[in-house]
Amino acid sequence: MTTLGTSGLILNEKLMFEHSDPGRKGYSLPPLDVPAVTLPAPLVRNEVPGFPELSEVDVVRHFTRLSTWNYGVDSGFYPLGSCTMKYNPKINETVARLPGLAGVHPATPEHLSQGALKLMYELQTALAEISGFSAITLQPAAGAHGELAGMLMIRAWHEALGNPRAKVLIPDTAHGTNPASAALCGYEVVPIASDGVLSAQTVAEHMDGEVAALMVTNPNTLGLFESEIREICDIVHAKGGLVYCDGANLNALMGIARPGDMGIDVMHFNLHKTFATPHGGGGPGSGPVGVTKALTPFLPVPVLTSGESGYRLDYDRPQSIGRLRSFFGNFGIMVRAYAYIRTMGAAGLKHASEMAVLNANYVRARLEGTFHLPYPNRSLHEVVFSDRDLAGDCHTLDLAKRLIDYGYHPPTIYFPLVVKGAIMIEPTETESQETLDEFCEAMLAIAVEARDTPGLLHAAPVRTRIRRLDETAAARKPRLKWEG
């Protein structure tokens, strides 16, 4: 088999500080056209110690070389589970850079920023329709920020009723951000066992008058639909609690089912997952939150409204949880997500979800005879295997590193925590059958290698510029900056 991964000429590159040469400049400023003044001497610093001195060419070569050490969605298949690494459309990059959008200052008066506000309003409206919620805030900067906003609203709702309650129930399949966000709202986290799919009976057993909320992910991190969700919501509601949904996996549901119709009260979106905005090497994302009508008084300020005088920002919201950051959110990401929604339309979004689920099930069908599938229920957009059947004392990490040699970004590994040695594969809809076949053949070949030549897995990756890194040493004696 000819693999995608190969070797080529890759250039080494020092740290920018090691290139620095006194007197070099990489900038140009116009001559100062007013008298140069300075501040009183005690306020003024010396030159910034250690700052680089580079020409423009030095800088361009530096970052171009660094970029070649990265693997992105544009390089190849990136089946990182729970992250929805779909293709990032190029037109969205173009529109986000239009000077009339990228160049709008956030303090521009409302009547002079109606285009930007309209775009945000239309995005809110579309997200409400896709999710089935009554109102949307676009302010949170990422999924975890949206979780914080949502859980703060849940707490504010309880406070308004007179009792904030003490606990939040979180299934063992949840992302780590869920318990961390609940804790930021002053809640005690109660983990509950799910056995793949959360049962209504388990929820009922844990539900009492001190439970403020249940946080679920649907589909959950095993790629399974929480089929008892409606009954679960009824149980939580009957005891006066609310249901939060982590919307990380919304890519399975667009046009098929809406969290707002299931009885869920609050959900965050990840525009950088479901709505195709680039992940940026770790952000910026955007984490809008949808809520039911009952929770709208608690939305963060400002709230964007539409009326006779156009679009305006409402700051007069006495029950609001306040603001979660400066200004209105990651507008540049909203522009890209709105462009994606307008490009896809309703039928296109539904088709995306269908093909995402088709792709995950196809990968599952091709691999399940070889790799252990701990939860046999019908998968949606992602599938989780384990390393149980991997031979040769090879583990998930070894498989992941060997996949790199074959030319793929590894899946998410060792998550969810309920699966020992988890291998979490989310292909997304933008991958072709041909790509999936090549990936599956690589996975199957690696399984054979594990049995016959396990050393290949233990040594991997070997085709990369550098080999496995010593993470233990990095943590024991942290070197977190260049010191010459």
Add this chain to the structure above:
Amino acid sequence: MRYIPHTEEDIRQMLDAIGVETVGDLFTGIPADVRLQRPMNLPPALAEGDLLREFKQLARQNATVESHLSFLGGGAYNHFIPAVVDQMISRSEFYTAYTPYQPEISQGTLQAIFEYQTLVCQLTGMDVANASMYDGASACAEAVLMAVRASRRKKVLISAALHPEYRETVETYCRYLDIELVTIPFAADGRTDLSALERALGKDVAAVVTGYPNFFGVIEDLAAQAGMAQGSGARLVTAVAEPIALGLLKSPGELGADIVAGEGQSFGIPVSFGGPYLGFFAARQQDVRSMPGRLVGETIDKEERRGFVLTLSTREQHIRREKATSNICSNEGLCALMATVYLSLMGKAGIREVAVQNHSKADYARRAIAALKGYAIPFAAPVFNEFVVEAPEPAAAVLGRLEQQNILGGIPLERYFGGMANRFLVCVTEQNSKAEIDALVAALAGGGQ
């Protein structure tokens, strides 16, 4: 659909391999009673050319520096962005990657973040910096939480001259954590009132939070505040909303700050109607294990070559869950890269020169406005590139008149501070020429006649 490669034949073959008849059969795990029984009601799909036209139409309905002279600041700044910045961050190996979980194929991102952490430490004068937070306001809130965590004290003193949206964000983050927030007023010169600060300090105070420069553009006496705070065992949290100032001002670290949280938008990131921006966060070595956010560290590979990894992750939510130092996961990686590229271009000389230009131009504008009949500069303390103007009439009326001349003259302060109806905040950057400043001054002088 051009983003989805499946042909009818592909779909057929894949369904056969799975062993189901139709795509609908893949969704049998979703009960019928939660299915959407109608098509979603969304605008019709647009072809690429039509989409571009529609977005250009939206873009035309906004005022920018292309249509107006702008003197808007207040936490977002119009600085020149060299073309190299966008070219570099548009390398799709950077922008289509995610968090560098697999270091062997993420060294580009990891080395760039390591360089970013170094640049932030150099600028702020601090020991350690993280890989980024969402923005200056949320970074400031995380700094407060860190100070509370590290000190086990529950009271925080916040300068009234801190950016109001930073303060509001701190309030939101602290809302249900039983943390007492106390406001320290500002003095007549626009700086935090040091005697009020001294009175409020005690053994129960976790942190003092102050802007540098503060919301009024004024340069605080950080050394005095650090001394007072530390005398009570509290940490000084310095919030930097305009980090170009750090090219000229003494670094917060040099003046004794314990945590520096700030907004990196000025470093090559478009104003973009308020985001995405870049929260930067730096602290002292002793607090490193209490820090929020991701950290990149240097290490070696099996063959002893230098490489970089995410490190000290036992602080983080994916390991520690509810006991994590923060809930942050995705941060502002690409914005951190923008700042890294920008600062590498500006370098030692450029960061100083651009800071001096900002300060000189603001000083020129401030003097000219102070000389106008009826206008006053209420705060006498030194400023960096922003200053408060007191008009002889409501600021809204003055700014409204300037808009008629296509000038965005500043930010009215009444929404943030009661009793400041006649005041507005003017920002001048290296992007404003002398002619533009003169036009602003002339427009103000024109008055209501």
